Amino acid sequence: MGPSGKQRKAQLQLKRAIKRGDAPENLLSHSGASPSGRRKKYRRDPAPGHSLQARQMSEQASRTARKLQSAFVKLDREFLDQTRRLATTSSILRPIPEDSNVLNEDWVKPPIGDVAIRFTIPKRPKWKYGMSKAEVDGNEQAYFCRWLSQQDAAVEQWRNALNKPPQADEQSDQALQSPRPDTQPSTTSNETSGMPHPPIYFERNLEVWRQLYVTAAM
DSSP states (O other), rough: OOOHHHHHHHHHHHHHHHHHTSSSSSHHHHHTTTTTTOOOOOOOOOOTTTTOOOOHHHHHHHHHHHTTOOOOOOOOHHHHHHHHHHHHHOOOOOSSGGGGGSSOGGOOOSTTHHHHHHHHOOOOOOOOOTTTTHHHHHHHHHHHHHHHHHHHHHHHHHHHHHSSSOOOOHHHHHHOOOOOOTTTOOOOOOHHOOOOOOOOOOOHHHHHHHHHHHHHOO
């Protein structure tokens, strides 16, 4: 039990006397009271969910979630500036042609030539039970880096083929041909509007692919 009312009153009077200089300070220690006049407080146990172990588990979960965030290729500044300039200067036909409402097969055609064969999905390298975790991780990292380089090279080759300007003789032939009065040229595709083709978006985070490794193994 704590001190009674009389004891608290005596302690308060003694503290005031010491403050005025009427009593020595050692009397306060002999009286059993702390210099601040307050009882000693004991630290309570942390509430559930606020212990050190709980905080460490929460930080570990946050780091794991950040590792599983998807990563995609970032468009370079030159491509963004060019598309922004074309979007503000290119004219759109009015009324919009009816054929633009129908999906054109040329818009979703596979990549040109043998480039399509080079677009693949990464596979987990072979491993043995006797291998350590560091060896398995190193093999997966090396294989994934090679796979990324191959895919980036294939995408760049595909983009260069599609973004290649038309030949001079084709442009001259098109200039000599007069358009029919009852037809209007379509500007919905990238070839006719001059809009460059963007790169292909695919997952670039190895940790995400590792989750698919586990799913495929089940």
